[in-house]
Amino acid sequence: MTNWTQAKGPGETPKSNAITDVACPFCGLVCDDLEIVRDDNGLHVVKNGCEKAIAGFDRNVDGAKPQVDGRDVDIGTAIQAATALIRKSSLPLYGGLGTDVDGIRAVMALADKSGGVVDHALSEAQYRNFRVMQTRGWIMTTLTEARNRADVIIVVGSDIQKLHPRFFERIVNVDESLFSETPPKRTVYFIGKGLDQSAVKGPRIGEIITLPCEIDRVGEVIGALAAEVKGTPVTHDTVAGVPIADIRALAERCQSSAYPVFVWAPPSLAFPNADLVVSTVSDLVKDLNVKGRAAGLALGGNEGSISAAAVASWQSGYPLRVSFASGKPDYDFLRYSIPRMLANGEGDALVWLASFTPDLGPPATKIPTVVLGTPGLKLPNPPAVFIPVGTPGADHAGRIIRVDNVVSLPLRNLGRSNLPKASDIFAAIELAL
Ligand code: SF4
Structure with missing residues (x-):
């Protein structure tokens, strides 16, 4: 309410x-x-x-109308046109998926009925985590645990401030913890050059220490740190330009701290084989837990991508990149990547959903496209069908899963507009199919 x-x-x-x-x-x-x-x-x-x-x-979303082939139409006509296009398609691709829990549930149901493929626009970054979680397992913490318990924060090659502007304010700089009104100061390490540190300030912050290396060489520093923690020290004087003495000091700090937390945001690790960095951090955390305590905290999860992966997992058994073309869920994180499929001419209709920000526009493609989008969505070409939809938490109520996967939060209808819920549009298409 x-x-x-x-x-x-x-x-x-x-x-x-x-x-x-x-x-x-x-x-x-x-x-x-x-x-x-x-x-x-x-x-x-x-x-x-x-x-x-x-x-x-604060964005104005008034005045957007459903369109078919660039002409304004009523919502029923737009739903009919979208239904016809999906019915004709032998392999529809359901992408974008910037939506809440209800929205992704509706997408999964429609993809199941129409034999389509489901993939989120930010999956490539999420898979830097998924591949490690699926193959090796990891020890992760939550935002609340990190806020209350972490005494050392190690930011791994990620511009947290850009992706999550209140992370340091809400999680790191907090004056009190659950256990003390005057908790000790925290040390914050940044591994990587050029990461925004401007929000790391306040009475709770002790030292801020940077291990400067190019972002695509963060893995080398993390590898050396892991070797030091394992007791197999690196013999070079520097690693990726960082003095080994500084890496050794961080290893000792991690081992003597009560609860060091390694924080990364997969979208920032945008270089080849970045999942190996996540893998090495995860193994390092496991090694630290042999004698002490440590955890990882993966951020990211913008544009509803955590909700999309969670719902896809509980509906199909797999975290996105799922095809229903065979009549049952098939999972292949390489084969069912929508960017790869579009590049290789696979799929004959694109159904794109982006209900949060105008930046999550669909890719340019020659196949017919249905877009359910927030008004003002950046479109490379006019889609065959455009249906403006509301943003969960502003235009209608909903539910979304937080980045640490442990909390789903209700989103309220703030009455910004009367735009429809994407889940209602998809349910209408599914009914008409
Ligand atoms: S949840 Fe909203 S207010 Fe909080 S950091 Fe993200 S964008 Fe900002």
């Missing part, structure tokens, strides 16, 4: 009609403490929002 109350905005100015404790769906952190005001001009984030949240909530 919407919580209308007297609340305060920036500078502690009281705001009337502010909606408090709003959950934000615009990155995987799903911060749930925002305050938002709604007036005749739409929604305005007045407290606890970052630039991504403001861009997401």
